[in-house]
Amino acid sequence: MDFDALWYICRAMHLLRAAIILLWLAVCGWADSYVRQPLVDVIHYDISLELTDASDSISGTTRVHVRIREDGASGMWLDFSDMEVHRLLVEGAERRFTYGDGRLSFEFGKTCSRGEIVVLEVHYHGKPRRGLLIGNNSHGRRVFFSHSWPDRAHHWFPSIDHPSDKATADISVTAPEKYDTVSNGRLVETVSLQDGRRLTRWSESVAIPVYCIAIGVAEFSIAHQPETEGMPVAWYSYPQDAGAAAAKFGRTASAISYFRNLIGPYPYEKLAQVESNIEIAAMENASAIFYNELLFHETPVSGYPVPHEIAHQWFGNSITEADWDHLWLSEGFASYFEALFYEYLGGPEALKQAMARYKENLLRYELARAAPIVDPGLTDLIKKLSPLNYDKGAWVLHMLRGLIGDEKFFEGIRRYYRTFKNGTVLSDDFREIMESVSGTSLSAFFKQWLYQAGWPDYSLVWRWDEAAREAEITVRQTQSTGLFDMPVEVALLYGTRREILRFRISSPTHTFRLPLAAKPSSVEIDPDGWILKSQSGNN
Numbered sequence: 001m002d003f004d005a006l007w008y009i010c011r012a013m014h015l016l017r018a019a020i021i022l023l024w025l026a027v028c029g030w031a032d033s034y035v036r037q038p039l040v041d042v043i044h045y046d047i048s049l050e051l052t053d054a055s056d057s058i059s060g061t062t063r064v065h066v067r068i069r070e071d072g073a074s075g076m077w078l079d080f081s082d083m084e085v086h087r088l089l090v091e092g093a094e095r096r097f098t099y100g101d102g103r104l105s106f107e108f109g110k111t112c113s114r115g116e117i118v119v120l121e122v123h124y125h126g127k128p129r130r131g132l133l134i135g136n137n138s139h140g141r142r143v144f145f146s147h148s149w150p151d152r153a154h155h156w157f158p159s160i161d162h163p164s165d166k167a168t169a170d171i172s173v174t175a176p177e178k179y180d181t182v183s184n185g186r187l188v189e190t191v192s193l194q195d196g197r198r199l200t201r202w203s204e205s206v207a208i209p210v211y212c213i214a215i216g217v218a219e220f221s222i223a224h225q226p227e228t229e230g231m232p233v234a235w236y237s238y239p240q241d242a243g244a245a246a247a248k249f250g251r252t253a254s255a256i257s258y259f260r261n262l263i264g265p266y267p268y269e270k271l272a273q274v275e276s277n278i279e280i281a282a283m284e285n286a287s288a289i290f291y292n293e294l295l296f297h298e299t300p301v302s303g304y305p306v307p308h309e310i311a312h313q314w315f316g317n318s319i320t321e322a323d324w325d326h327l328w329l330s331e332g333f334a335s336y337f338e339a340l341f342y343e344y345l346g347g348p349e350a351l352k353q354a355m356a357r358y359k360e361n362l363l364r365y366e367l368a369r370a371a372p373i374v375d376p377g378l379t380d381l382i383k384k385l386s387p388l389n390y391d392k393g394a395w396v397l398h399m400l401r402g403l404i405g406d407e408k409f410f411e412g413i414r415r416y417y418r419t420f421k422n423g424t425v426l427s428d429d430f431r432e433i434m435e436s437v438s439g440t441s442l443s444a445f446f447k448q449w450l451y452q453a454g455w456p457d458y459s460l461v462w463r464w465d466e467a468a469r470e471a472e473i474t475v476r477q478t479q480s481t482g483l484f485d486m487p488v489e490v491a492l493l494y495g496t497r498r499e500i501l502r503f504r505i506s507s508p509t510h511t512f513r514l515p516l517a518a519k520p521s522s523v524e525i526d527p528d529g530w531i532l533k534s535q536s537g538n539n
Contacts (some may be wrong), residue, residue: 008127032324033379034162040066041075043117043207047157051175051217055067056134059125062157066120068112075107079154079161079368083126087197090120106157122158131155136294137218137277138283143176144217145276145290148281148379150324164322164424166207171446171453174199174213180220182236184213184287186269204286204429206268207422209320214285216274228253231266235446238298244296249273251303255310258344259337267318273306277280281305284312305459311337314417327384328373328450329425334392339394345444352529355398359532367452368392369481374427395532396449402530403445403487404438412437444485454481458505460537464519472524474511483508492520
Protein backbone atom coordinates (compact mmCIF):
# COMPACT_ATOMS: atom_id res chain seq x y z
CA MET A 1 0.00 0.00 0.00
CA ASP A 2 1.33 3.49 -0.89
CA PHE A 3 0.85 5.52 2.23
CA ASP A 4 2.27 8.63 0.50
CA ALA A 5 -0.64 8.85 -1.95
CA LEU A 6 -2.02 12.40 -2.02
CA TRP A 7 -5.43 13.25 -0.69
CA TYR A 8 -7.51 13.98 -3.76
CA ILE A 9 -8.80 17.36 -2.59
CA CYS A 10 -6.77 20.54 -2.63
CA ARG A 11 -3.17 20.64 -1.48
CA ALA A 12 -3.88 23.00 1.39
CA MET A 13 -6.43 20.67 2.99
CA HIS A 14 -4.04 17.74 2.56
CA LEU A 15 -1.27 19.58 4.36
CA LEU A 16 -3.58 20.61 7.17
CA ARG A 17 -4.73 17.04 7.77
CA ALA A 18 -1.18 15.72 7.50
CA ALA A 19 -0.16 18.18 10.22
CA ILE A 20 -3.02 16.97 12.44
CA ILE A 21 -1.96 13.37 11.88
CA LEU A 22 1.67 14.10 12.70
CA LEU A 23 0.63 15.89 15.88
CA TRP A 24 -1.56 12.93 16.84
CA LEU A 25 1.30 10.52 16.24
CA ALA A 26 3.63 12.60 18.38
CA VAL A 27 1.14 12.70 21.25
CA CYS A 28 0.23 9.01 21.12
CA GLY A 29 3.69 7.63 20.44
CA TRP A 30 2.68 5.37 17.57
CA ALA A 31 5.64 3.60 16.03
CA ASP A 32 4.51 1.52 13.06
CA SER A 33 4.14 3.12 9.63
CA TYR A 34 0.37 2.93 9.20
CA VAL A 35 -1.07 6.43 8.75
CA ARG A 36 -3.80 7.03 11.32
CA GLN A 37 -6.89 9.19 10.78
CA PRO A 38 -7.30 10.82 14.19
CA LEU A 39 -10.60 12.49 13.37
CA VAL A 40 -12.56 9.29 12.68
CA ASP A 41 -13.22 5.96 14.38
CA VAL A 42 -15.00 3.04 12.73
CA ILE A 43 -17.36 1.49 15.29
CA HIS A 44 -19.28 -1.05 13.18
CA TYR A 45 -19.09 -2.95 9.89
CA ASP A 46 -22.14 -4.48 8.22
CA ILE A 47 -20.70 -6.76 5.54
CA SER A 48 -22.93 -8.50 3.00
CA LEU A 49 -21.34 -10.88 0.47
CA GLU A 50 -22.60 -13.03 -2.37
CA LEU A 51 -20.53 -16.10 -3.30
CA THR A 52 -21.02 -18.40 -6.23
CA ASP A 53 -19.64 -21.61 -7.69
CA ALA A 54 -19.71 -20.07 -11.16
CA SER A 55 -16.61 -17.90 -10.61
CA ASP A 56 -14.18 -16.71 -7.96
CA SER A 57 -15.59 -13.19 -8.09
CA ILE A 58 -17.66 -11.92 -5.19
CA SER A 59 -20.26 -9.19 -4.89
CA GLY A 60 -20.38 -7.13 -1.74
CA THR A 61 -22.01 -4.28 0.08
CA THR A 62 -20.35 -2.96 3.22
CA ARG A 63 -21.96 -0.37 5.47
CA VAL A 64 -19.44 1.37 7.71
CA HIS A 65 -20.52 3.28 10.81
CA VAL A 66 -17.99 6.01 11.61
CA ARG A 67 -17.89 8.03 14.83
CA ILE A 68 -16.37 11.50 14.52
CA ARG A 69 -13.68 12.05 17.16
CA GLU A 70 -13.25 15.81 16.85
CA ASP A 71 -15.08 18.75 15.32
CA GLY A 72 -14.19 19.60 11.75
CA ALA A 73 -14.01 16.22 10.00
CA SER A 74 -15.22 16.53 6.41
CA GLY A 75 -13.89 13.36 4.74
CA MET A 76 -11.79 10.25 5.14
CA TRP A 77 -10.45 7.21 3.36
CA LEU A 78 -10.95 3.47 3.69
CA ASP A 79 -8.36 0.84 2.91
CA PHE A 80 -9.60 -1.11 -0.11
CA SER A 81 -8.02 -3.04 -3.00
CA ASP A 82 -8.74 -5.39 -5.90
CA MET A 83 -12.46 -4.71 -6.31
CA GLU A 84 -14.45 -2.62 -8.75
CA VAL A 85 -16.43 -0.03 -6.80
CA HIS A 86 -19.90 0.68 -8.23
CA ARG A 87 -21.27 3.20 -5.74
CA LEU A 88 -20.34 4.97 -2.55
CA LEU A 89 -23.00 6.57 -0.41
CA VAL A 90 -22.70 8.81 2.65
CA GLU A 91 -25.87 9.00 4.74
CA GLY A 92 -27.77 7.57 1.77
CA ALA A 93 -26.53 10.16 -0.73
CA GLU A 94 -24.22 9.06 -3.53
CA ARG A 95 -20.80 10.69 -3.32
CA ARG A 96 -17.88 11.03 -5.67
CA PHE A 97 -14.71 9.17 -4.69
CA THR A 98 -11.17 8.46 -5.78
CA TYR A 99 -9.87 4.93 -5.69
CA GLY A 100 -6.36 3.62 -6.12
CA ASP A 101 -3.15 2.59 -4.39
CA GLY A 102 -5.19 0.75 -1.77
CA ARG A 103 -7.34 3.73 -0.77
CA LEU A 104 -10.96 4.67 -1.30
CA SER A 105 -11.13 8.40 -0.53
CA PHE A 106 -14.19 10.62 -0.32
CA GLU A 107 -15.80 13.64 1.31
CA PHE A 108 -18.80 13.52 3.66
CA GLY A 109 -20.50 16.47 1.94
CA LYS A 110 -20.52 18.40 5.21
CA THR A 111 -18.35 19.27 8.17
CA CYS A 112 -19.08 16.93 11.08
CA SER A 113 -19.11 17.50 14.82
CA ARG A 114 -17.49 15.46 17.54
CA GLY A 115 -19.59 12.44 18.51
CA GLU A 116 -21.59 12.42 15.27
CA ILE A 117 -22.14 9.04 13.57
CA VAL A 118 -21.72 8.93 9.79
CA VAL A 119 -22.89 5.87 7.85
CA LEU A 120 -21.09 4.96 4.64
CA GLU A 121 -22.10 2.33 2.11
CA VAL A 122 -19.82 0.81 -0.53
CA HIS A 123 -21.06 -1.47 -3.35
CA TYR A 124 -18.41 -3.53 -5.12
CA HIS A 125 -17.53 -6.74 -6.89
CA GLY A 126 -14.43 -8.54 -8.09
CA LYS A 127 -11.94 -11.29 -7.35
CA PRO A 128 -9.88 -10.83 -4.18
CA ARG A 129 -6.12 -11.24 -4.72
CA ARG A 130 -5.68 -12.10 -1.05
CA GLY A 131 -7.57 -11.97 2.21
CA LEU A 132 -10.34 -14.28 0.95
CA LEU A 133 -9.15 -17.68 -0.27
CA ILE A 134 -11.40 -19.37 -2.83
CA GLY A 135 -10.58 -22.82 -4.20
CA ASN A 136 -10.61 -26.52 -3.41
CA ASN A 137 -9.70 -28.17 -0.14
CA SER A 138 -7.55 -31.30 0.15
CA HIS A 139 -10.61 -33.44 -0.57
CA GLY A 140 -11.35 -31.66 -3.83
CA ARG A 141 -14.37 -29.73 -2.51
CA ARG A 142 -14.84 -26.01 -3.09
CA VAL A 143 -14.33 -23.77 -0.02
CA PHE A 144 -14.15 -20.06 0.86
CA PHE A 145 -12.07 -18.86 3.83
CA SER A 146 -10.93 -15.43 4.89
CA HIS A 147 -7.35 -14.97 6.04
CA SER A 148 -7.08 -11.30 6.97
CA TRP A 149 -3.97 -11.19 9.16
CA PRO A 150 -2.14 -8.85 9.28
CA ASP A 151 -3.66 -6.29 6.89
CA ARG A 152 -5.49 -8.30 4.22
CA ALA A 153 -9.08 -7.58 5.26
CA HIS A 154 -9.24 -4.63 2.87
CA HIS A 155 -8.86 -7.02 -0.06
CA TRP A 156 -12.40 -8.31 0.54
CA PHE A 157 -14.20 -5.48 2.33
CA PRO A 158 -13.47 -1.73 2.77
CA SER A 159 -12.12 -1.00 6.23
CA ILE A 160 -9.61 0.78 8.38
CA ASP A 161 -7.30 -2.18 8.19
CA HIS A 162 -5.23 -1.70 11.31
CA PRO A 163 -5.57 -3.19 14.82
CA SER A 164 -5.78 0.23 16.46
CA ASP A 165 -9.34 0.66 15.14
CA LYS A 166 -11.61 -2.10 16.48
CA ALA A 167 -15.29 -2.46 15.64
CA THR A 168 -18.33 -4.66 16.01
CA ALA A 169 -19.51 -6.50 12.90
CA ASP A 170 -22.54 -8.04 11.23
CA ILE A 171 -21.67 -10.51 8.49
CA SER A 172 -24.17 -11.83 5.94
CA VAL A 173 -23.23 -14.43 3.32
CA THR A 174 -25.39 -15.62 0.45
CA ALA A 175 -23.99 -18.81 -1.08
CA PRO A 176 -25.16 -22.03 -2.75
CA GLU A 177 -27.42 -23.93 -0.37
CA LYS A 178 -25.06 -26.88 0.02
CA TYR A 179 -22.63 -24.72 2.02
CA ASP A 180 -22.61 -23.84 5.69
CA THR A 181 -21.22 -20.48 6.77
CA VAL A 182 -19.41 -19.76 10.04
CA SER A 183 -18.35 -16.31 11.20
CA ASN A 184 -17.86 -14.16 14.29
CA GLY A 185 -20.34 -13.83 17.11
CA ARG A 186 -23.78 -15.39 17.33
CA LEU A 187 -25.77 -16.97 14.54
CA VAL A 188 -28.72 -14.66 13.81
CA GLU A 189 -30.49 -16.60 11.06
CA THR A 190 -30.12 -19.09 8.26
CA VAL A 191 -32.68 -18.67 5.47
CA SER A 192 -33.27 -20.69 2.31
CA LEU A 193 -33.88 -18.24 -0.53
CA GLN A 194 -35.78 -20.84 -2.60
CA ASP A 195 -33.46 -20.27 -5.57
CA GLY A 196 -30.77 -22.79 -4.68
CA ARG A 197 -29.03 -20.32 -2.33
CA ARG A 198 -28.89 -19.81 1.42
CA LEU A 199 -28.49 -16.58 3.39
CA THR A 200 -26.64 -16.82 6.70
CA ARG A 201 -26.26 -13.92 9.13
CA TRP A 202 -23.82 -13.68 12.05
CA SER A 203 -23.44 -10.79 14.48
CA GLU A 204 -20.46 -9.90 16.68
CA SER A 205 -21.52 -7.42 19.37
CA VAL A 206 -18.03 -7.00 20.84
CA ALA A 207 -15.47 -4.74 19.18
CA ILE A 208 -12.75 -6.85 17.54
CA PRO A 209 -9.68 -6.10 15.39
CA VAL A 210 -10.37 -6.01 11.67
CA TYR A 211 -7.94 -8.88 11.03
CA CYS A 212 -10.19 -11.08 13.21
CA ILE A 213 -13.33 -10.51 11.14
CA ALA A 214 -13.77 -13.82 9.34
CA ILE A 215 -15.95 -16.02 7.17
CA GLY A 216 -15.65 -19.74 6.46
CA VAL A 217 -17.92 -21.30 3.83
CA ALA A 218 -17.76 -25.01 3.07
CA GLU A 219 -19.61 -28.30 3.28
CA PHE A 220 -19.03 -28.80 6.98
CA SER A 221 -19.67 -31.54 9.46
CA ILE A 222 -20.77 -29.55 12.53
CA ALA A 223 -20.40 -31.01 16.02
CA HIS A 224 -22.18 -29.05 18.74
CA GLN A 225 -20.52 -29.67 22.09
CA PRO A 226 -22.04 -29.32 25.56
CA GLU A 227 -22.06 -25.66 26.52
CA THR A 228 -19.03 -24.56 28.50
CA GLU A 229 -20.35 -22.59 31.49
CA GLY A 230 -23.32 -21.44 29.40
CA MET A 231 -21.36 -20.67 26.23
CA PRO A 232 -21.96 -22.53 22.93
CA VAL A 233 -18.95 -24.49 21.61
CA ALA A 234 -18.85 -26.28 18.26
CA TRP A 235 -16.36 -27.49 15.70
CA TYR A 236 -16.68 -27.33 11.96
CA SER A 237 -14.70 -29.87 9.95
CA TYR A 238 -14.74 -31.41 6.52
CA PRO A 239 -16.88 -34.58 6.76
CA GLN A 240 -13.86 -36.75 5.92
CA ASP A 241 -11.96 -35.29 8.91
CA ALA A 242 -14.69 -35.29 11.54
CA GLY A 243 -12.95 -37.96 13.63
CA ALA A 244 -9.65 -36.10 13.55
CA ALA A 245 -11.44 -32.88 14.57
CA ALA A 246 -12.96 -34.61 17.61
CA ALA A 247 -9.46 -35.69 18.67
CA LYS A 248 -7.84 -32.32 18.02
CA PHE A 249 -10.48 -30.27 19.80
CA GLY A 250 -11.08 -32.60 22.71
CA ARG A 251 -9.54 -30.22 25.27
CA THR A 252 -11.37 -27.11 24.06
CA ALA A 253 -13.71 -26.92 27.05
CA SER A 254 -10.85 -27.56 29.48
CA ALA A 255 -8.76 -24.76 27.97
CA ILE A 256 -11.65 -22.28 28.03
CA SER A 257 -12.39 -23.05 31.67
CA TYR A 258 -8.73 -22.82 32.67
CA PHE A 259 -8.14 -19.45 30.99
CA ARG A 260 -11.47 -18.14 32.24
CA ASN A 261 -10.52 -18.93 35.84
CA LEU A 262 -6.97 -17.64 35.45
CA ILE A 263 -7.61 -14.44 33.46
CA GLY A 264 -11.27 -13.46 33.47
CA PRO A 265 -14.54 -14.07 31.60
CA TYR A 266 -14.41 -15.38 28.03
CA PRO A 267 -14.98 -12.28 25.87
CA TYR A 268 -17.30 -13.58 23.12
CA GLU A 269 -20.68 -15.15 22.48
CA LYS A 270 -19.41 -18.57 21.36
CA LEU A 271 -16.37 -20.47 20.19
CA ALA A 272 -16.25 -22.25 16.84
CA GLN A 273 -13.20 -24.39 16.02
CA VAL A 274 -12.96 -24.58 12.22
CA GLU A 275 -10.98 -26.70 9.76
CA SER A 276 -9.92 -24.56 6.81
CA ASN A 277 -7.44 -24.13 3.99
CA ILE A 278 -5.76 -20.96 5.29
CA GLU A 279 -2.07 -20.53 4.51
CA ILE A 280 -0.72 -20.72 8.07
CA ALA A 281 -1.17 -23.29 10.85
CA ALA A 282 -4.01 -21.42 12.52
CA MET A 283 -5.69 -18.03 12.77
CA GLU A 284 -7.29 -16.86 16.01
CA ASN A 285 -10.31 -15.04 14.50
CA ALA A 286 -12.50 -13.81 17.34
CA SER A 287 -14.88 -16.62 18.39
CA ALA A 288 -14.21 -18.55 15.14
CA ILE A 289 -10.68 -20.00 15.07
CA PHE A 290 -9.46 -21.39 11.72
CA TYR A 291 -6.97 -24.29 11.55
CA ASN A 292 -5.08 -25.50 8.50
CA GLU A 293 -6.47 -28.76 7.13
CA LEU A 294 -3.05 -30.45 7.18
CA LEU A 295 -3.23 -30.48 10.99
CA PHE A 296 -6.09 -32.97 10.69
CA HIS A 297 -4.03 -35.39 8.60
CA GLU A 298 -1.37 -36.04 11.27
CA THR A 299 -0.94 -39.48 12.77
CA PRO A 300 -1.72 -39.27 15.59
CA VAL A 301 -3.65 -36.02 15.64
CA SER A 302 -2.19 -33.64 18.23
CA GLY A 303 -3.72 -30.78 20.20
CA TYR A 304 -1.35 -28.27 18.55
CA PRO A 305 -1.94 -25.29 18.42
CA VAL A 306 -5.36 -25.28 20.09
CA PRO A 307 -4.40 -23.80 23.54
CA HIS A 308 -2.40 -21.03 21.86
CA GLU A 309 -5.32 -19.99 19.64
CA ILE A 310 -7.83 -20.13 22.49
CA ALA A 311 -5.52 -17.95 24.64
CA HIS A 312 -5.60 -15.41 21.81
CA GLN A 313 -9.30 -14.83 22.49
CA TRP A 314 -8.18 -12.93 25.60
CA PHE A 315 -4.80 -11.66 24.34
CA GLY A 316 -4.73 -10.27 20.82
CA ASN A 317 -8.47 -10.37 20.19
CA SER A 318 -9.99 -8.83 23.33
CA ILE A 319 -6.86 -6.92 24.40
CA THR A 320 -5.33 -5.88 21.08
CA GLU A 321 -1.96 -4.33 20.29
CA ALA A 322 -2.59 -0.74 19.12
CA ASP A 323 0.63 -0.78 17.13
CA TRP A 324 2.25 -3.62 15.16
CA ASP A 325 5.57 -3.00 16.89
CA HIS A 326 3.96 -4.30 20.09
CA LEU A 327 2.82 -7.61 18.60
CA TRP A 328 4.37 -9.48 21.56
CA LEU A 329 1.31 -8.38 23.57
CA SER A 330 -0.61 -10.81 21.39
CA GLU A 331 1.79 -13.57 20.38
CA GLY A 332 4.02 -13.60 23.47
CA PHE A 333 0.99 -13.74 25.74
CA ALA A 334 -0.67 -16.54 23.73
CA SER A 335 2.59 -18.52 23.78
CA TYR A 336 3.09 -18.14 27.54
CA PHE A 337 -0.49 -18.95 28.42
CA GLU A 338 -0.28 -21.99 26.17
CA ALA A 339 2.70 -23.06 28.30
CA LEU A 340 0.71 -22.34 31.46
CA PHE A 341 -2.08 -24.59 30.21
CA TYR A 342 0.45 -27.39 29.77
CA GLU A 343 1.68 -26.65 33.30
CA TYR A 344 -1.93 -27.02 34.47
CA LEU A 345 -2.17 -30.40 32.72
CA GLY A 346 1.30 -31.76 33.41
CA GLY A 347 2.76 -29.87 36.34
CA PRO A 348 5.90 -27.68 36.66
CA GLU A 349 8.01 -29.98 34.49
CA ALA A 350 5.65 -29.43 31.54
CA LEU A 351 6.14 -25.67 31.88
CA LYS A 352 9.93 -26.09 32.02
CA GLN A 353 9.83 -28.17 28.85
CA ALA A 354 7.72 -25.56 27.06
CA MET A 355 10.05 -22.72 28.07
CA ALA A 356 13.05 -24.81 27.00
CA ARG A 357 11.46 -25.23 23.54
CA TYR A 358 10.93 -21.49 23.31
CA LYS A 359 14.56 -20.93 24.25
CA GLU A 360 15.75 -23.39 21.61
CA ASN A 361 13.67 -21.54 19.01
CA LEU A 362 15.44 -18.32 19.95
CA LEU A 363 18.89 -19.89 19.86
CA ARG A 364 18.21 -21.14 16.32
CA TYR A 365 16.82 -17.80 15.14
CA GLU A 366 19.60 -15.82 13.50
CA LEU A 367 18.28 -12.36 14.49
CA ALA A 368 17.41 -13.18 18.10
CA ARG A 369 20.70 -11.79 19.43
CA ALA A 370 20.74 -8.82 17.07
CA ALA A 371 17.23 -7.36 17.27
CA PRO A 372 14.89 -6.44 20.14
CA ILE A 373 11.26 -7.49 20.50
CA VAL A 374 9.97 -3.97 19.85
CA ASP A 375 11.70 -3.17 16.57
CA PRO A 376 10.32 -0.14 14.67
CA GLY A 377 12.94 -0.72 11.98
CA LEU A 378 11.21 -3.94 10.93
CA THR A 379 8.29 -2.81 8.76
CA ASP A 380 7.52 -6.12 7.03
CA LEU A 381 4.61 -7.31 9.15
CA ILE A 382 4.96 -10.95 8.12
CA LYS A 383 8.54 -10.94 9.43
CA LYS A 384 7.22 -9.86 12.84
CA LEU A 385 5.87 -13.42 13.16
CA SER A 386 9.22 -14.44 14.58
CA PRO A 387 10.55 -16.12 17.73
CA LEU A 388 11.15 -12.63 19.13
CA ASN A 389 7.44 -11.86 19.49
CA TYR A 390 6.37 -15.43 20.25
CA ASP A 391 9.13 -17.06 22.26
CA LYS A 392 11.06 -14.15 23.73
CA GLY A 393 7.73 -12.47 24.45
CA ALA A 394 6.71 -15.57 26.43
CA TRP A 395 10.02 -15.45 28.28
CA VAL A 396 9.43 -11.80 29.25
CA LEU A 397 6.23 -12.87 30.99
CA HIS A 398 7.93 -15.86 32.61
CA MET A 399 10.77 -13.69 33.95
CA LEU A 400 8.30 -11.10 35.20
CA ARG A 401 6.43 -13.85 37.05
CA GLY A 402 9.71 -14.98 38.63
CA LEU A 403 10.60 -11.41 39.53
CA ILE A 404 7.39 -10.36 41.31
CA GLY A 405 5.98 -13.75 42.34
CA ASP A 406 2.91 -15.75 41.35
CA GLU A 407 0.37 -13.89 43.48
CA LYS A 408 1.20 -10.43 42.15
CA PHE A 409 1.81 -11.64 38.61
CA PHE A 410 -1.57 -13.30 38.17
CA GLU A 411 -3.41 -10.52 39.99
CA GLY A 412 -1.71 -8.14 37.55
CA ILE A 413 -2.84 -10.25 34.59
CA ARG A 414 -6.43 -10.21 35.83
CA ARG A 415 -6.33 -6.44 36.43
CA TYR A 416 -4.80 -5.90 32.98
CA TYR A 417 -7.66 -7.85 31.41
CA ARG A 418 -10.35 -6.05 33.43
CA THR A 419 -8.87 -2.66 32.52
CA PHE A 420 -8.33 -3.15 28.79
CA LYS A 421 -10.89 -5.80 27.84
CA ASN A 422 -12.16 -5.12 24.29
CA GLY A 423 -9.67 -2.25 23.91
CA THR A 424 -6.20 -1.57 22.54
CA VAL A 425 -2.89 -1.28 24.38
CA LEU A 426 0.80 -0.56 24.11
CA SER A 427 3.53 -2.17 26.18
CA ASP A 428 3.58 0.74 28.64
CA ASP A 429 -0.06 0.04 29.49
CA PHE A 430 0.86 -3.47 30.61
CA ARG A 431 3.94 -2.21 32.46
CA GLU A 432 1.90 0.36 34.40
CA ILE A 433 -0.63 -2.27 35.49
CA MET A 434 2.11 -4.61 36.71
CA GLU A 435 3.83 -1.76 38.54
CA SER A 436 0.60 -0.83 40.31
CA VAL A 437 0.10 -4.42 41.47
CA SER A 438 3.70 -5.17 42.42
CA GLY A 439 4.40 -1.80 44.01
CA THR A 440 7.76 -1.53 42.26
CA SER A 441 9.17 0.23 39.23
CA LEU A 442 9.54 -2.10 36.26
CA SER A 443 10.82 0.43 33.73
CA ALA A 444 14.34 -1.00 33.66
CA PHE A 445 13.02 -4.56 33.33
CA PHE A 446 10.83 -3.79 30.32
CA LYS A 447 13.37 -1.48 28.72
CA GLN A 448 16.08 -4.13 28.65
CA TRP A 449 13.87 -7.06 27.65
CA LEU A 450 11.69 -5.32 25.05
CA TYR A 451 13.99 -2.69 23.56
CA GLN A 452 17.42 -4.30 23.93
CA ALA A 453 18.58 -7.19 21.78
CA GLY A 454 19.77 -10.53 23.11
CA TRP A 455 19.93 -11.87 26.64
CA PRO A 456 22.61 -12.36 29.30
CA ASP A 457 25.49 -14.70 28.56
CA TYR A 458 26.57 -15.60 32.08
CA SER A 459 29.93 -17.11 32.89
CA LEU A 460 30.20 -18.51 36.41
CA VAL A 461 33.41 -19.61 38.10
CA TRP A 462 33.89 -20.39 41.76
CA ARG A 463 36.56 -21.64 44.11
CA TRP A 464 36.68 -22.81 47.72
CA ASP A 465 38.98 -21.02 50.17
CA GLU A 466 39.59 -23.73 52.77
CA ALA A 467 41.52 -21.46 55.13
CA ALA A 468 38.80 -18.80 55.21
CA ARG A 469 35.97 -21.35 54.89
CA GLU A 470 34.51 -19.21 52.10
CA ALA A 471 33.27 -19.78 48.58
CA GLU A 472 34.35 -17.12 46.11
CA ILE A 473 31.89 -16.87 43.22
CA THR A 474 32.38 -14.70 40.12
CA VAL A 475 29.65 -14.10 37.57
CA ARG A 476 30.46 -12.32 34.31
CA GLN A 477 28.22 -11.04 31.54
CA THR A 478 29.90 -11.72 28.20
CA GLN A 479 27.19 -10.69 25.69
CA SER A 480 27.94 -7.84 23.28
CA THR A 481 24.41 -6.38 23.17
CA GLY A 482 24.56 -4.46 26.45
CA LEU A 483 24.36 -5.32 30.12
CA PHE A 484 21.31 -6.78 31.81
CA ASP A 485 20.31 -5.91 35.36
CA MET A 486 18.59 -8.91 36.95
CA PRO A 487 18.18 -10.50 40.36
CA VAL A 488 19.77 -13.92 39.91
CA GLU A 489 19.40 -16.97 42.11
CA VAL A 490 22.52 -19.01 42.87
CA ALA A 491 22.12 -22.54 44.21
CA LEU A 492 24.76 -24.08 46.48
CA LEU A 493 24.56 -27.87 46.54
CA TYR A 494 25.71 -30.00 49.45
CA GLY A 495 24.99 -33.56 48.42
CA THR A 496 21.19 -33.75 48.29
CA ARG A 497 20.70 -30.43 50.10
CA ARG A 498 20.35 -27.18 48.18
CA GLU A 499 20.67 -23.62 49.50
CA ILE A 500 19.33 -20.74 47.34
CA LEU A 501 20.75 -17.21 47.50
CA ARG A 502 19.70 -14.24 45.37
CA PHE A 503 22.09 -11.59 44.03
CA ARG A 504 21.58 -8.63 41.74
CA ILE A 505 23.82 -8.96 38.69
CA SER A 506 24.14 -5.70 36.76
CA SER A 507 27.85 -5.14 36.09
CA PRO A 508 30.20 -6.91 33.66
CA THR A 509 31.79 -8.78 36.58
CA HIS A 510 30.33 -9.49 39.98
CA THR A 511 32.39 -11.30 42.65
CA PHE A 512 31.13 -12.20 46.10
CA ARG A 513 32.50 -14.27 48.98
CA LEU A 514 30.22 -16.43 51.09
CA PRO A 515 31.22 -17.77 54.53
CA LEU A 516 30.00 -21.37 54.59
CA ALA A 517 30.07 -24.24 57.05
CA ALA A 518 31.24 -26.66 54.37
CA LYS A 519 32.48 -26.71 50.81
CA PRO A 520 29.57 -27.03 48.36
CA SER A 521 29.67 -29.87 45.86
CA SER A 522 28.60 -27.50 43.08
CA VAL A 523 27.35 -23.97 42.45
CA GLU A 524 24.59 -23.32 39.92
CA ILE A 525 23.21 -20.06 38.54
CA ASP A 526 19.45 -19.67 38.05
CA PRO A 527 18.78 -23.32 38.95
CA ASP A 528 15.02 -23.16 38.37
CA GLY A 529 15.25 -21.54 34.95
CA TRP A 530 13.53 -18.20 35.56
CA ILE A 531 15.87 -16.20 33.29
CA LEU A 532 16.36 -16.35 29.54
CA LYS A 533 20.13 -16.76 29.34
CA SER A 534 23.15 -18.58 28.01
CA GLN A 535 25.76 -19.75 30.48
CA SER A 536 29.14 -21.36 30.87
CA GLY A 537 31.51 -22.05 33.72
CA ASN A 538 32.50 -24.62 36.33
CA ASN A 539 29.11 -25.34 37.86
